[in-house]
Amino acid sequence: xxxxxxxxxxxxxxxxxxxxxxxxxxxxxxxxxxxxxxxxxxxxxxxxxxxxxxxxxxxxxxxxxxxxxxxxxxxxxxxxxxxxxxxxxxxxxxxxxxxxxxxxxxxxxxxxxxxxxxxxxxxxxxxxxxxxxxxxxxxxxxx
Numbered sequence: 001x002x003x004x005x006x007x008x009x010x011x012x013x014x015x016x017x018x019x020x021x022x023x024x025x026x027x028x029x030x031x032x033x034x035x036x037x038x039x040x041x042x043x044x045x046x047x048x049x050x051x052x053x054x055x056x057x058x059x060x061x062x063x064x065x066x067x068x069x070x071x072x073x074x075x076x077x078x079x080x081x082x083x084x085x086x087x088x089x090x091x092x093x094x095x096x097x098x099x100x101x102x103x104x105x106x107x108x109x110x111x112x113x114x115x116x117x118x119x120x121x122x123x124x125x126x127x128x129x130x131x132x133x134x135x136x137x138x139x140x141x142x143x
Contacts, residue, residue: 054093054134061134067100069119070128075101082112082123092129094131097123 033076053059063077080099081091099107116123 016131034142048090052081052090053096058093058134061137062096062130065130065133067103068097068121068123069099069103071119073100073102077101077106080107080123082127095127096125097126098129127141 008035058135067077069134077098077100079096082090082095082097103119110118112123115121128130
């Protein structure tokens with residue numbers, strides 16, 4: 001294998017070393033953040049979980065329904081959000097469907113619209129149907 005006339009191999013002693021003789025990652029102290037990370041409050045985390053997923057019972061209900069694609073499914077069932085809640089937030093619990101891990105990752109990789117076209121699905125309609133079935137399951141009626 002030839003690298004051309006300008007290639008001069010470095011000796012092992014000089015590879016990855018700075019002028020002071022230390023490797024770039026060898027520092028005297030730990031890395032520090034400019035500002036401390038903002039801590040979220042436990043009460044807020046509970047509210048966000050309730051908004052995004054409803055409850056542990058609802059998660060189990062959505063997972064029990066299985067993957068909505070129903071073809072070549074692999075892995076455990078994930079609760080997938082359809083759309084978003086705005087400003088980088090997850091959508092509400094009423095906008096969730098069950099997808100196997102393979103299809104959930106595929107929906108993120110190619111985008112929801114392309115995923116819907118590839119599988120001939122309307123995820124928003126399936127999320128609405130899942131929500132209606134959940135309400136019927138828990139005995140509530142939607143007016």
